[in-house]
Amino acid sequence: MHKLFFTALLGLGLNAQADTLSEFKSTLQRLQADSPLKGQISVKSEVRSNEGKDDAETEQGLAALPFEDGQPGLRLQYPQALLSKAQSERQARDANPKAAAPTHAGLQLLEYGTVRELTRPAELLARHVQRGSFKGERSDNWQGKPAKVLSFELPMGKPNKYVKSFENILEVWVGPEGQPLAARSRYKLSGRAMMVFSFEQQGEDEWQFAVVGERLVALRKTSQSSGSGGGEKGVTKRDFTLSLS
Template identity: 40%
Template sequence: MRLNPVPKMLSRICLLSACAFSPLFAHADGLSDLKAALARLQGPAAVKATLEAKTWSKQGEGKDAEEKNGVANVFIEEGQRGLHIHYSKELLTKLDTEELAKEKDAKVKTPTLSALKEINSSEVRPLIYAAGSLSRAVEKANFKNEKADTFNGKSARLLSFDLSIDKISEKDRKYVKKYEGKLDIWVAPDGTPLASRQHETVSGRAFVVISFESTNDDEQVYAQVGDRLITTRKESKSSGSGAGEKGESRIIKTLQLQS
């Protein structure tokens, strides 16, 4: 008895169709998924959180080195009425005390004043409007590749980019002899950003005789609040040398959501 081959062909077609729409193939283009996620995560969801900034810097070497540490906490709220940064009475008292001490001794330690420089509106906005900030960075970068990876023990995709020297202002670019920049972004299966890491090295010469070089690293962890993407942790490290001087710094900002 001769079997009809049509059912077998239909079975193969159905199998191929099922594979095409399986989770493995549904997110084949990580860059497109990332851009789609960034577009949908710029919504107006309200954010209430405490923001802590810890800073550390070192200028010079040996016994002449000067180190500074700082820490400050504020409460931020963003919604229909805009962005509000609330300073507690305790924080304001610390600021007054440090300002008075600095008037008497210019070398006195002022940890609260040092850290508070990292909690102004221009520093807070990128944290609570993370999708917009990351989207602009992606648009200026050159996509390299995508590979399977993990983040916090869960499956993720790692998208890698090369950064362009164009991000440096045209005025400063003329002094740069060598620039290297890389951006890595971990995304969930639906393209939602989970974390990012950026690394830059710059070297060059200014005013003919002054050579300089610097390294900057930036790591961020993201979270979704309704239809908005925010940064819950950002760590920035930098080091540089030039004109016989050396310096390095580290800034850690932590955003803890409040109900």
């Protein structure tokens, strides 16, 4: 009798996890609609290289672009004043390689893949879920409200013969009816290149989501990564923001 009772409880727990995962997958499909969006996408970044050395360098990026997205497609606007500023920075860097060029660096980061990840994150999550392995579920809170956290182990995007160790865990905070509230991805890799030097890299990405019409959007994405190899070290930080109008 006790064994049957325990088995029944275990079955209920597995069914609850399966229901949360199924509901999450179904919601991701529903939240890929072409609801119209309009606003601004901005980025602030910092790259520090040669950490701890006398020749350490820091490069900052800062830019913002107006955008529109909907059924006709995605349109980014590049105001002439912004383009002129980026060009001036490039010309100054030609004369002085250490001259600051934050606008030019920021505009390079606002490329198609990053913008689409902010305006259509349900596509990214659905792809991760399809490629990854479901590891489990736990209860947690998000901004003071109950939530479920679904964990996935993700494979390396592109095989690399020099990488000997790789781990990437994605956690998604899920609210009522399977709605994604936030997500966090943590990865770590290490290896050896040409049998000459070893390298390692680790990083973390975080997303904050919201629903506009029938579309999931990422209002913010923060990324931080660090790595070392060949006697050099570096740290990269990026903060993307989606502001709707």
